[in-house]
Amino acid sequence: MKKLTFLVAVLSLIVVACGGGEAADTTVPAPETTAAPETTTPATTAAPETTTAETTTPGEGAGADECAVENLPLKTPGQLTVATGEPAFEPWVVDDDPANGQGFESAVVYAMAEKMGFSRDQVVWTRTGFDEAIAPGPKDFDVNVQQYSITEERDEVVDFSAPYYVTQQALVAYSESEIVNATSLQDLKQYALGAQIGTTSLDYIEEVIQPDTPPAVFDTNVDAKSALDAGQIDAIVFDLPTAYYIVAVEMPEANIVGALPASEEQADKFGMLMENDSPLKPCVDRALEELRAEGTLDALAEEWLTQEADIPVLSQ
Secondary structure, three states: OHHHHHHHHHHHHHHHHHHHHHHHHOOHHHHHHHHHHHHHHHHHHHHHHHHHHHOOOOOOOOOOOOOHHHHHHOOOOOOOEEEEEOOOOOOOHHHOHHOOOOOOOHHHHHHHHHHHOOHHHHEEEEEHHHHHHHOOOOOOEEEEOOOOOOHHHOOEEEEEEEOOOEEOOOEEEEEOOHHOOOHHHHOOOOOOEEEOOHHHHHHHHHHHHOOOOOOEEEHHHHHHHHHHOOOOOEEEEEEEHHHHHHHHHOOOOOEEEOOOOOOOOEEEOOOEEEEEEOOOOOHHHHHHEEEEEEEEHHHHHHHHHOOOOOOOOOOO
């Protein structure tokens, strides 16, 4: 009996020993369940990587967020400050009041501002002189519109938007002047010509026509017209839309002698002027290109600038 009791006790110890080993084995895998956090860690870090890629994609300039009004580098936050001339003339601005939206450049500005997300009352106008605005240095406006032709020389000290209008030069004179019989640039060389200082009209006289007498240079178009009235010059060079308006309204006894020939490189391309290296340029360009693509710029030009008169083009 004692031997049997002893054997039962030994067997019990063996069973307990084996059971204890299994219990130890089942507790070991528990730490292995920490592998689950390892699989979730990459998932949580992947989301910021996706977001970063989306916001930096428009590296070429005009991402939607970058061009939101609240993110634009404006002179006054939330306000588009637009400069024009003093005075501003038709057909570019009607009644010297750019805020009325009448006239080609005024209408283009409001269409562009709407594309950029500005309400009408967020567009605020100011005035500058033509040469003052084109000089190097900081500006107190976001954009300036007063028929600034884009040239390489100017582009060295200021920025220009994509062109919003392309035109050519024209010659205006009184009908009693012999210059109205001119049919070529060569015919113009003998006459006294004039234009406003700092304009591509003056550049055209000096570089293309090259008259025998140096051209007369005026501070404003008003001064140039006064000189023509006084007989001090034979003709004035204007851009074609301005010439149309002048002979229709301001000088009805004058005529457009003809449009002046120009290659595509010489064509007058008007751009909105900004200070040099302006971070606003990509967003302005994008708005103007959208207006061009949808036909708005052409429609506004048709409304404000197109004339019915058949104007001859002088030969080279």
